[in-house]
Amino acid sequence: GDKVKQSPSALSLQEGTNSALRCNFSIAATTVQWFLQNPRGSLMNLFYLVPGTKENGRLKSAFDSKESYSTLHIRDAQLEDSGTYFCAAEGFLLSGSFNKLTFGAGTRLAVCP
Template identity: 85%
Template sequence: GDKVKQSPSALSLQEGTNSALRCNFSIAATTVQWFLQNPRGSLINLFYLVPGTKENGRLKSTFNSKESYSTLHIRDAQLEDSGTYFCAAEAPGKLTFGDGTVLTVKP
């Protein structure tokens, strides 16, 4: 939606390369979550963030509440990273999802 804007809307990567997805907010977000929806349709929670940075394997995410954005960095992309990535921002009492970034990793 307009309150949570994800970019790019689609991305194609070569296996082994790095990339970053971005989420901009027009709401006063207090927390951010990132999800991966795999080709089978399951939504998997990747990160839950308060302002700051978290890292998990090849993934790293930052939430900057002052500048109202969050990023998800993917290092050494693998075929299984393909899917749709959603960010969701929490403003008090409501979680709003972005429209997603469709990532395709090619061999």
């Protein structure tokens, strides 16, 4: 909901280009996860982050807990990157409990040839 805001809500990319998705938190988050929901509907975990950065292939993610945001960078976008990207944050003040994630509304990404 409003506690986790994702931008942009939708994005169209040319194959081979780069882009960044962003997630802003209104209340302090302790960890962040990024998920990709593919066009068939399956949800896959991309990253689990404490404050810092992680990289996996063409994807790189950063989480700044002090500034309350996280980013997901996609390099050299491919057709199979299409889908909806969700960020989700965990934090006692954010969620009112431990081990409970609050999701953003998602960014719909379409990669075109």
